[in-house]
Amino acid sequence: MVEANNTTVTLQVHRFTPRPERAERARGGSPFAKKSSPFGGGSDSAARRRPRGKQWVQEYTIPARPSDTVLDCLLTIKRTINPTLAFRYSCGHGMCGSDAAAINGTPTLLCTATVRDWAKQPSTAPEVDDEGFRRTGDETANEPDVPAENVENNIPEGSLGVIELASLPGFPPQRDLIADIDPMLNQIRKLTPYLQADGVLATTAEGKVDVFEYLQNPEQLAKYETLSNCIACGVCEGACPVYAGGDAFVGPAALIWASRFINDSRDTKAMDRMDAIDTADGVAGCQSVRACSRHCPRGIDVGEEMWQIVAKVRER
Known part of the structure; x- marks a missing residue:
């Protein structure tokens, strides 16, 4: 009421x-x-x-x-x-x-x-x-x-x-203010958005499982911690003038998720992840407009992170 x-x-x-x-x-x-x-x-x-x-x-x-x-x-x-x-x-x-x-x-x-x-x-x-x-x-x-x-x-x-x-720009509307964000979610899924470690269990001298196997220092954690706040809302994609929900550009949300794991010291597939986004519709599609940074609800400077991942892919 x-x-x-x-x-x-x-x-x-x-x-x-x-x-x-x-x-x-x-x-x-x-x-x-x-x-x-x-x-x-x-x-x-x-x-x-x-x-x-x-x-x-x-x-x-x-x-x-x-x-x-x-x-x-x-x-x-x-x-x-x-x-x-x-x-x-x-x-x-x-x-x-x-x-x-x-x-x-x-x-x-x-x-x-x-x-x-x-x-x-x-x-x-x-x-x-x-x-x-x-x-x-x-x-x-x-x-x-x-x-x-x-x-x-x-x-x-x-x-x-x-x-x-x-409804959110860049996506086909389903009804009124509801947009179909499946294209964005599918792009994220294609880039394996989960941790891929070596799978080897570390053990102590006594033969017990080492619970500190994946312990990180503050500097290692800081490299990806902000990126882990992404909630895949699509705001950055809706603001991007290049992304249009298709295959022409993978979109900033998918690249942010890829960058999150590339910057994770525990992940062992960083080179494979960079190979996956080093394509015409990957990092090459970003035009550095930085409109994606304007209204991120989680405070991620998406444009800056995009520039960082583009530079890392090209310099590898």
């Missing part, structure tokens, strides 16, 4: 409903049809295609406090206004990464984004003059503010502003 508030917020949600799948032909389909393309397509490529369906923008104005998160607002809408609104979340505390979406065009987590930080207020001055030219800051600096009642689409008094929501 949301307590009474004197302030509201307006959410503009980019909604999407996929078109129902066509049923297979009763007689087995065309005998000339092929199940897979000779050019390397197949079901995997079909799964990455952007699904077709109905797209529209729906506005919701609800009571809200500046400290409320965007996830709080969506839950209020789903519970009291529209139960069909679809979005994904789990822990609600920025630990699982399942609720990544685009807020005002920026990939981030719904549960850590507050209304105070993301609500936008409209300009009180018209964007264009009487002749249709866009106004500049110099032209409007000395002009009095236009009364609120004269501004088109002005937000009512007491409103905290407007927040625009869409």
Whole structure:
């Protein structure tokens, strides 16, 4: 139950409903049809295609406090206004990464984004003059503010502003704010995201198992500790202008996971891991834009780590 508030917020949600799948032909389909393309397509490529369906923008104005998160607002809408609104979340505390979406065009987590930080207020001055030219800051600096009642689409008094929501960029939408992040997870799986030690059990002079076999010093731990915080939320991938959920670029998330084990002193497959990402769609695909660092919810400087792993692969 949301307590009474004197302030509201307006959410503009980019909604999407996929078109129902066509049923297979009763007689087995065309005998000339092929199940897979000779050019390397197949079901995997079909799964990455952007699904077709109905797209529209729906506005919701609800009571809200500046400290409320965007996830709080969506839950209020789903519970009291529209139960069909679809979005994904789990822990609600920025630990699982399942609720990544685009807020005002920026990939981030719904549960850590507050209304105070993301609500936008409209300009009180018209964007264009009487002749249709866009106004500049110099032209409007000395002009009095236009009364609120004269501004088109002005937000009512007491409103905290407007927040625009869409599914995570770079991934095909499944429904409303839910994006299909399977392409990213598959890329991570391809790079064996688990420790690969030599498998030899160290023993003490007495023949007992040496419990300090994998003991690390602080310097060794520091090399990968920050990278182990990655929660595979997809925010870095959504911000990357090169990644598009396909095979053209493995993506920053997969490279971060590879780097985590390459920098682990206990792992014995560092050279194999670097060979796996030293490809046209691996480190060579990174253009060093560093947009992936902007809103990592776990505080990883993804752009810097990407530069480090690219340099390490090329210098090996």
